[in-house]
Amino acid sequence: MNLLFIGDVVGCSGRQTVIEAIPELRREFKCDFVIVNAENIAAGSGMTAKCVRQFDGYADVITSGDHVWDQKGFENEISNLPNVLRPANFQRDQPGQGWKVFAHPGGGRIAVINLLGKVFMRDSAYCPFETVEEILKQLPVEVKTIVVDFHAEASSEKMAMGYFLDGKVTAVLGTHTHVQTADAKILPGGTAFISDTGMVGAEYSVLGRTVESVLDKFRSGMPRRLPVADGPVRLDSVVVTYNPDDGRAVAIQNISRIFKDETKELI
Numbered sequence: 160m161n162l163l164f165i166g167d168v169v170g171c172s173g174r175q176t177v178i179e180a181i182p183e184l185r186r187e188f189k190c191d192f193v194i195v196n197a198e199n200i201a202a203g204s205g206m207t208a209k210c211v212r213q214f215d216g217y218a219d220v221i222t223s224g225d226h227v228w229d230q231k232g233f234e235n236e237i238s239n240l241p242n243v244l245r246p247a248n249f250q251r252d253q254p255g256q257g258w259k260v261f262a263h264p265g266g267g268r269i270a271v272i273n274l275l276g277k278v279f280m281r282d283s284a285y286c287p288f289e290t291v292e293e294i295l296k297q298l299p300v301e302v303k304t305i306v307v308d309f310h311a312e313a314s315s316e317k318m319a320m321g322y323f324l325d326g327k328v329t330a331v332l333g334t335h336t337h338v339q340t341a342d343a344k345i346l347p348g349g350t351a352f353i354s355d356t357g358m359v360g361a362e363y364s365v366l367g368r369t370v371e372s373v374l375d376k377f378r379s380g381m382p383r384r385l386p387v388a389d390g391p392v393r394l395d396s397v398v399v400t401y402n403p404d405d406g407r408a409v410a411i412q413n414i415s416r417i418f419k420d421e422t423k424e425l426i
Contacts, residue, residue, distance in 0.1 A: 160265060160403050162306065163190040164332050165396040166339065167224075169360035169367030170203045170387035174213055176359055176418050180394055181217045184414070188398045191265045196308060196334045196356070198223035203367060203387040205229025208236040211243055220244065220261060222273045224310030224335055225281055227255075246275035246310060248290040250283065258294050260302055267403055269304040272328075274320070276311020276335070287311075288323060295327060303329075303406030306399075310335045314354045318342075321352035329406045330399045332356055337366040339395040339415055349407030357395025362417055364388035392418045 163184055168177055174197075181193055195218040201207045207230050211221055221243045228234055237243055237255040247257020258272040272294055274287040291307065298305065305328040309320050317333040324331050326348025333340070339357030346352050360367030365374075368385040376383040393415060400410040 160192075161188055161190045161398050161400050162192040162194065162269075162330075163188065163396060163398055164306070164308075164330070164356060165193070165195045165218075165359060165394070166356035167199055167334055167337055167358045167360075167367075168195060168197045169199045169337075169358055172361065172387070172389065172392050173359040173367070174200050174210060176392040176394055178213060178217055180416070180418065184396070188412075188414075190398060192220075192263060192269060193218045194220045194222060194271060194306060194308065196222045196224065196310070198226045198310070199360075199367065201230045203385070206233050206243075208233070208240060211240055218242070219264075220259075220271045222271065222308040222310075222334070224273075225275060244271060244273040244308075246273050246284065247294060248275055248285040248287050250285075257290075260299065263304070263403075265403075267304070268299075268302050269306065270298055270302050272305065272307045274307060274309050274311075276309065276313060276316045278311065278313035278316045280312055287320065291320075291324065304401060304403055305329050305406060307331045309333050312336065314340070317354045318352075321346060321350065325350045325352075329401050329408050330411070332397060332399075339413060341413075343397060343411045343413050345408055345411060349405075349409075351397075351399045351401070351408035351411040353397055353411065353413070356397055357393070357415065359392065359394045361388035362391045362393045364390075394418060
């Protein structure tokens with residue numbers, strides 16, 4: 160079986176590109192399960208229920224990261240969005256779920272776990288390694304397919320998580336840095352890994368934000384508003400091929416395509 164995982168989606172143009180692209184990618188790569196990291200879908204930072212619901216019928220699971228609470232009021236909305244996850248290693252009294260077992264359209268079940276890194280990230284997050292160990296103990300033994308979205312800054316922390324979970328989960332897929340890495344591989348124990356899946360955002364931008372505003376921020380050293388950039392949109396994702404009987408991955412493929420911003424047609 161194949162599953163499609165799409166990297167950090169930035170802003171309105173990112174949302175629209177994902178909606179346009181998912182049906183085509185499902186057909187082309189014969190994917191019957193889709194996970195999207197959408198923590199930047201609302202004006203480039205955070206999430207809203209209205210934006211999330213645009214993915215209904217397209218994505219099976221929505222994951223997030225350190226910006227999940229950036230939009231005011233989303234903490235009150237997330238509990239009514241059963242397919243949305245926030246990092247599992249947040250404080251336990253925060254709303255939402257950090258992991259969940261979902262019904263697979265092709266039969267069986269698939270577990271998705273959302274984790275946040277600690278290196279160069281929020282000090283308030285619990286240890287992701289201890290957290291995922293506890294989650295794995297709680298999963299039903301019959302659930303063999305397990306996908307981890309590790310939203311982290313440091314490639315070393317992501318790689319360490321990959322090897323830590325090798326043979327225990329189907330895939331450890333990094334998000335957060337918005338730049339697709341060239342290290343996609345199947346680890347020795349049968350776990351698919353990539354340090355960062357990439358983003359869905361403007362091709363000519365700095366991580367989805369306008370070049371001019373980011374340059375001004377760096378050169379001035381002052382806080383600046385960073386608008387979401389326009390123009391052709393890059394869609395980064397990976398397709399993981401796995402055996403549903405034992406949950407082991409057999410292949411991982413990087414996908415990166417550019418879409419016209421005006422019509423979302425492939426160029």
